[in-house]
């Protein structure tokens with residue numbers, strides 16, 4: 001009886017740990033998806049003319065990014081050691097081998113956001129702003145993001 005309880009307890013702990021890791025991976029993925037929504041769902045679609053230029057929406061997208069980008073180092077503090085189930089992109093283990101280098105990619109994105117702040121007034125100026133910020137997102141993705149499928 002005692003043995004059964006111990007085994008059940010150990011199993012539960014095991015399940016808890018797995019869920020916690022998936023939880024961490026999902027949180028990290030959600031942060032990136034939110035940034036993707038601002039950058040690609042709003043800004044890039046506007047640049048491509050797929051949606052009409054809406055200054056309010058553009059300003060809100062940049063504001064969201066400004067708030068969200070500095071949280072990357074913290075949100076990626078823990079290594080979940082697993083990918084989000086069925087995800088297209090995953091985190092390279094290199095992040096947690098070179099966490100300081102990973103974190104050092106973040107201020108460059110914030111600086112790019114600060115540099116372009118208020119410069120987007122039409123599609124042409126928005127494209128310049130998009131390219132400036134996107135280059136810094138890519139600078140991290142090239143090293144630390146894996147394409148899973």
Ligand code: HEC
Nearest residue numbers: 028029032033035036039089090091102105137140144145
């Ligand atoms: C310091 C590194 C870093 C920076 C800077 C960064 N990302 Fe990411 N991004 C990652 C990693 C790692 C992944 C893969 C893990 C994931 O998707 O959870 C990722 C994944 C993504 C994904 C794919 C999400 C999915 O699974 O569908 C999008 C979209 C994305 N990032 C957008 C952005 C945008 C936009 C910026 C710039 C504003 C940015 N990222 C800046 C590290 C970074």
